Amino acid sequence: MNIAVYPGSFDPITNGHLNIIERASTIFDEVVVGILVNPDKKGLFSIEERVELIKRVTSHIPNVRVESFSGLLVDFMKNNNIKVIVKGLRAVSDFEYEFQMSLMNKKLSQDIETLFMMTSAEYSFLSSSSVKQVAAFGGCIKGLVPDEIIQDIMSKFCD
Template sequence: MSKAVFPGTFDPPTYGHLNLIKRASLLFDSIDVLISVNPDKKTLFSEEERFNLLTELTKDFSNVTVHKWNGLVVDYCAKAGSKVLLRGIRNTVDFSYEFDLSLMNRSLDSEVETLFMPTEQKYFLIRSSSIKEVARLGGNISLMVPPAVEKALKEKYNIKI
């Protein structure tokens, strides 16, 4: 059985994230979407809010489950029985960062392989940080995030829906 782990902060989940999840769900028997919980990283949404959003957004994928984790991703992989870490990349900057991270993960657990999946072109410019900024200023984010995420962002920023 092939299983992949797709870790991330997902603050907030975007159409880019969902596109990768959808494509990976066609390649693997199961996908664990792993919300990385880092208490030192400031997030707009709590881990529970991100968990609930991703659970709702992935409910139609029978082979996708959402989990929270506050340790090393390779430790989660060992616990879950996965040998594949899935990472999305938009450009060479992402690749450079993710490549270095994959070497670190490999040194921590030589059994875990990192698979880089390029983002579809229409999602190249979607960044969670940019989405939050546009939403905070009242801009249109409907092409970047699903309606549930747009609604949650507007509520966070007290923008009339």
């Protein structure tokens, strides 16, 4: 079985993330969305909430599995028999960082490959950070994130 992991924090998942997941699901038998648990960062959403949100917005894609993990990505991959990392790129600036990460992962595990996918042009400006900033100031996030999670995001900023 040809399995890939699409790792990230997804805090929150954006339409750009979803675009990469949907496209990767047409290439691989299974795509595992791997949500990194970073104990040093306090996210907008808990890990459990992120898993639930991503499961909700990917429920229409039968070959997508959502899991959280902590520690090294290469260890998660070994434990799940995954050989390919999918990384989305928005711009050249993303490539430099992601290229360094791919080299580090290759150093840690020789049998791992990284596949870079360019995001669709309509999402090239989009990041979880920008979504949070717009939402924090009461701006409209429609079209930036899947419709079914807009209320979940906005409720984080309402008292």
